[in-house]
């Protein structure tokens with residue numbers, strides 16, 4: 001199949017073609033060392049440089065202040081859902097979790113293994129902490145910035161005093177500007193906007209280090225990772241290399257400001273197409289103020305499963321793939337990560353308009 005196929009997957013998702021081609025070009029012989037990056041020692045000078053470069057680029061792109069460490073972990077997003085309580089719940093053993101969807105629920109269930117978890121059931125539009133019934137002794141407040149499965153996004157940072165905020169930004173990192181100083185920890189799995197699966201990225205405020213429970217495995221221990229500059233055991237070198245290529249691409253393509261602008265334009269085009277379809281396409285998230293600009297689920301013809309199957313198979317004939325909604329939500333889901341261009345979305349929306357004409 002030609003590489004021109006469109007991939008709207010929720011993750012693993014599309015990577016920029018320039019990145020893939022660059023990686024392909026130097027895969028066999030990295031920087032003329034005579035062998036591949038994936039055969040290179042993590043103690044080598046080249047890897048030390050790469051590890052630092054990836055951290056520096058993340059720091060620049062996300063304007064990470066000096067009092068935050070940037071760490072690379074293994075075990076992907078779920079590894080980090082365990083690592084958060086293991087590193088932060090501390091001796092008092094309590095934390096608050098805002099529950100807005102499936103990923104925050106998974107996070108809270110994982111944390112319950114290590115402490116007392118206060119679950120605050122909310123939408124992503126809860127305006128203020130007063131309504132949240134927060135526990136003033138909580139070690140931290142957790143929320144999921146973008147619920148990848150349901151397509152719900154926080155368009156603001158919750159305000160709390162004296163409790164570190166921990167945000168899962170797996171599906172929203174690198175798409176919008178964030179004020180890192182408002183957070184205790186920001187983390188993300190890499191397979192959406194940062195590269196490939198298995199790698200986790202953590203941005204942690206320094207004063208939150210040193211609190212890990214004794215049972216915390218060393219490879220997930222933020223303090224130990226920080227002491228070893230994320231080379232505690234053999235890191236996923238290829239994944240970090242790929243991350244560094246993606247970061248370079250973001251830099252070359254205008255940084256976060258451009259990514260955010262593109263994200264707004266792309267999601268507007270898709271939402272407009274849905275809204276102008278006279279109900280043929282219908283957003284699964286009714287509340288417009290919490291709709292995600294990244295993962296956009298919708299149903300067709302009031303949730304007509306046969307019609308949705310037909311949509312997927314017709315789309316595949318046009319080389320448009322990975323549009324099937326998550327099994328717990330159903331319908332169609334379109335994910336608009338940074339690598340998706342406005343033109344890609346236009347091809348999709350043109351297809352949607354044509355499909356509607358032929359099938360309503």
Ligand code: PMP
Pocket residue numbers: 011075076077078079103144146147148149168169170171189190197198
């Ligand atoms: N959090 C969010 C918001 C996610 O979207 C995902 C993966 N889709 C995860 C956590 C879990 O990541 P992983 O599959 O790498 O464990």
